[in-house]
Amino acid sequence: MRVSQLTIKRFRGIREATLLLPNHCVLIGDNNIGKTTILEALDLVLGPDRLSRQPPIDEHDFFRGHYRHTPPAEPAAPQGEGAAAPVPETPLAADAPAVTGVPATEGEETTEVATAQEDPIKIEIEATICDLNDDQKGRFGDYIEFWDSNLCKLYTEANPEGVDPGHISEALRVTFHGRYDEGEDDFEGATYFTRSLTEDDRPAVFSKRHKQICGFLYLRTVRTGSRALSLERGSLLDIILRLKEVRPKMWEATLNELAALQVAADAALGISPVLHSINAALKKYVPKEWGIEPHLKVSNLTREHLRKVITAFIATGEGSHAAPFYRQGTGTLNMLVLAMLSLIAADKQNVIFAMEEPETAIPPYAQKRIVHEVRKLASQTIFTSHSPYVLEEFAIDETVILTRDADGHLTKKDLLLPENVKLKRYRQQFRTRFCEGLLARRVLVAEGTTETAAFPAACRHLEELHPTRYTSLEALGICVVDADSESNIAGIAKLYRGLGKQTFAICDRQEEANQALIEAQVDLLLMHDQHGFEDLILAGTTEAALKRFARLIEWPTHLATQYPLRLDQPLEAMRAYFIATKGNGGIADFLAQCTEAETPAWIKEAAVRLKDFCQPPAAAEAPEAPEAPEAPEAPPEIEPDVG
Known part of the structure; x- marks a missing residue:
C-alpha cells in the first residue's frame, strides 16, 4: 500500500499542490517550503x-489565515446630485482565496466580498492510495477505482477490460475536508471516501477504523518521543498494547494492586494520626453516611488517571539505576521510538511510514541504519531531511525537490543531471559538492576552491566592518558550490536553476563563448577582469596589508628559503604564498584581516551587487514638497584608489 498522488488545497502555506510520490522518497527544500505541511x-x-x-x-491551518468570507459591505447612500451609483456585488470565484476581514498587505491579492450563498472555504486534502492488499480491497470494495502507474493517473475509460494490464491496479481515494462552522463558531473536519462526495446523496465517512486498516505512521521526533512509552491515548505503547490485545488484563490487575496499597499507614510517619484527627472532627458534624475514614492512595484508581501517570523506566549506565524514558538523551529516545515503530510495522505488515529529520541527535552511521531499516519495514516511506548521509541513501528519482512560489503553489522538481555531471560523479561528490545546493534556495557557483573559500570569507568580514552596507552570504541564504573548473560553471548552474533556485556565478575573465553559456544559466554573473583571483587581490589591496599579513603567518619552508626578505618584496612573496595555499584558504585568511579600505574594490562591489539582487533596497517614499529653485550641483565624492 502506498500513496501515489497527494493533492492539497488551502492548507497552511500551500494554496495548491499536486504531488506524485514514489514508493520511497525524501522531501527536500529550503526551510518553510512545505515539507512538514505535506x-x-x-x-x-x-x-x-x-x-x-x-x-x-x-x-x-488555513492558507494565509483565510477561513471565512468577508460579508458584503452596505452600499453608501448617494450624497447629492451626481453621486456615483453603487457597484453591484460580485461573488467570489470558486478558487479565489478568502479573507478574514484583515486588510490586504502589499503583495497579497485582494478578495471580493461574498454573497450569502457562497460555499464555505474548505481545506481539501485528497490522497490516492494504490497497491492495496486483499483485505483492503474487500473492505473498501464499494469505493475502489483503478490507477494507471504508467500514466500516473486514474483509469477512467468506460471499458472494464482495460483494467486487466499489470500497470493498472485497484486504488482508493480519500479526501479530508476542514472548514469553519459559522453557526457553532468553531472548526470541524472529517475524512470521506472521495467517490461518495460526488456519487452518493450523503458522503461516506472514512472512519478511524478504516484508517487503522490502512496503517499510516507519522514520526515527529519531539512530539512522538515525549510520550512514546506512556499510556496516553494514541501513544506508541498504547498502539502496541491495542494490537496485542493485552489491555483488559493489565488495567484490572494494576487497579487491584493499587487499591490494596495504603500510603503512610505507619503512625511513626506522623501522617495517619493527623488523618485520624480529621476523621474524629468530621464525626462531630456529619453522619457517617456522609463520609469517614480518610486515607491516602497512590492513584485515583481510574484508567484515565493511570494513562497519565504510568511511564516506563530505563536503566542507564553500568549500574541498575533506572530513570524515566523521557529523561534519556535525545538520540537514545529517537532510537527507542524507531524500535517501537518497527514493532507496529511488523504487526501491520503493510504501512506507510512518514518520518521527520531522522538525523536529529543521531550519528551518521545510525542515520543510514534508520533509513535502511524503515525501508524494509514499510511498503512506503516518506522522509524529510537536511542530512547528506540520509539524502545519499535515495536514488535521484526518489529525491523529491520542492519549490513554492509567492502565491502558495507548491510543485515538485525533477533532478536532471547536465551533460558534464555524470551519475558516478554526482554520487561520489554528493556530500561535498551537490548536497548543500539541493537544500538551499540560492546557489553561487564558484570557479574553484579559492573563490569558494575567499569570497564568502570576505563578505562575512565586510558585514562585521559595515553591517548596513554589506551582508554575509549565509544571511542572504546563499550556499557556495565549487565548480572545480570554469568549464563546469554553466552545467552546474543549469542543474540548480532547473530546480527553481536563484543561481549566481563568480569567476575570472572568460572567453566570450563560455561567458555567454554561463550568463544563460545564472541570474547574476560576478566576473572580474583579471586572469586569476590572486591577481585580483594583489592588484586591489595595499602594500601595508600585505606586509602586515606576512608578519602574522607562518611561512612554508620552501617559501622562507625563496623569499628570505619577503617584506622587501611583498607582491612577489605573497603571490607565491597565495598560489602555494590555494587549497588551504590562504586568500580567505588574508581578506579576513583586511580593513574595508584594504579590501579590493571589485570584491566590495560584488558583495553589494549580490546583496541588492537578493534584498532589493526599498524605494524611499518622500512626501511631496513645493518646488524650490535648483541648487548648484555639488562635485561628486571621489573614493580614494587603494589599489
Whole structure:
C-alpha cells in the first residue's frame, strides 16, 4: 500500500499542490517550503488519531489565515446630485482565496466580498492510495477505482477490460475536508471516501477504523518521543498494547494492586494520626453516611488517571539505576521510538511510514541504519531531511525537490543531471559538492576552491566592518558550490536553476563563448577582469596589508628559503604564498584581516551587487514638497584608489 498522488488545497502555506510520490522518497527544500505541511496533510487524511483532537484544525491551518468570507459591505447612500451609483456585488470565484476581514498587505491579492450563498472555504486534502492488499480491497470494495502507474493517473475509460494490464491496479481515494462552522463558531473536519462526495446523496465517512486498516505512521521526533512509552491515548505503547490485545488484563490487575496499597499507614510517619484527627472532627458534624475514614492512595484508581501517570523506566549506565524514558538523551529516545515503530510495522505488515529529520541527535552511521531499516519495514516511506548521509541513501528519482512560489503553489522538481555531471560523479561528490545546493534556495557557483573559500570569507568580514552596507552570504541564504573548473560553471548552474533556485556565478575573465553559456544559466554573473583571483587581490589591496599579513603567518619552508626578505618584496612573496595555499584558504585568511579600505574594490562591489539582487533596497517614499529653485550641483565624492 502506498500513496501515489497527494493533492492539497488551502492548507497552511500551500494554496495548491499536486504531488506524485514514489514508493520511497525524501522531501527536500529550503526551510518553510512545505515539507512538514505535506506530512501533516497526510496525517489529517490518513492518521487514525489526528481527528480525535478537538478541534482538528484551527485558524492557522488555513492558507494565509483565510477561513471565512468577508460579508458584503452596505452600499453608501448617494450624497447629492451626481453621486456615483453603487457597484453591484460580485461573488467570489470558486478558487479565489478568502479573507478574514484583515486588510490586504502589499503583495497579497485582494478578495471580493461574498454573497450569502457562497460555499464555505474548505481545506481539501485528497490522497490516492494504490497497491492495496486483499483485505483492503474487500473492505473498501464499494469505493475502489483503478490507477494507471504508467500514466500516473486514474483509469477512467468506460471499458472494464482495460483494467486487466499489470500497470493498472485497484486504488482508493480519500479526501479530508476542514472548514469553519459559522453557526457553532468553531472548526470541524472529517475524512470521506472521495467517490461518495460526488456519487452518493450523503458522503461516506472514512472512519478511524478504516484508517487503522490502512496503517499510516507519522514520526515527529519531539512530539512522538515525549510520550512514546506512556499510556496516553494514541501513544506508541498504547498502539502496541491495542494490537496485542493485552489491555483488559493489565488495567484490572494494576487497579487491584493499587487499591490494596495504603500510603503512610505507619503512625511513626506522623501522617495517619493527623488523618485520624480529621476523621474524629468530621464525626462531630456529619453522619457517617456522609463520609469517614480518610486515607491516602497512590492513584485515583481510574484508567484515565493511570494513562497519565504510568511511564516506563530505563536503566542507564553500568549500574541498575533506572530513570524515566523521557529523561534519556535525545538520540537514545529517537532510537527507542524507531524500535517501537518497527514493532507496529511488523504487526501491520503493510504501512506507510512518514518520518521527520531522522538525523536529529543521531550519528551518521545510525542515520543510514534508520533509513535502511524503515525501508524494509514499510511498503512506503516518506522522509524529510537536511542530512547528506540520509539524502545519499535515495536514488535521484526518489529525491523529491520542492519549490513554492509567492502565491502558495507548491510543485515538485525533477533532478536532471547536465551533460558534464555524470551519475558516478554526482554520487561520489554528493556530500561535498551537490548536497548543500539541493537544500538551499540560492546557489553561487564558484570557479574553484579559492573563490569558494575567499569570497564568502570576505563578505562575512565586510558585514562585521559595515553591517548596513554589506551582508554575509549565509544571511542572504546563499550556499557556495565549487565548480572545480570554469568549464563546469554553466552545467552546474543549469542543474540548480532547473530546480527553481536563484543561481549566481563568480569567476575570472572568460572567453566570450563560455561567458555567454554561463550568463544563460545564472541570474547574476560576478566576473572580474583579471586572469586569476590572486591577481585580483594583489592588484586591489595595499602594500601595508600585505606586509602586515606576512608578519602574522607562518611561512612554508620552501617559501622562507625563496623569499628570505619577503617584506622587501611583498607582491612577489605573497603571490607565491597565495598560489602555494590555494587549497588551504590562504586568500580567505588574508581578506579576513583586511580593513574595508584594504579590501579590493571589485570584491566590495560584488558583495553589494549580490546583496541588492537578493534584498532589493526599498524605494524611499518622500512626501511631496513645493518646488524650490535648483541648487548648484555639488562635485561628486571621489573614493580614494587603494589599489
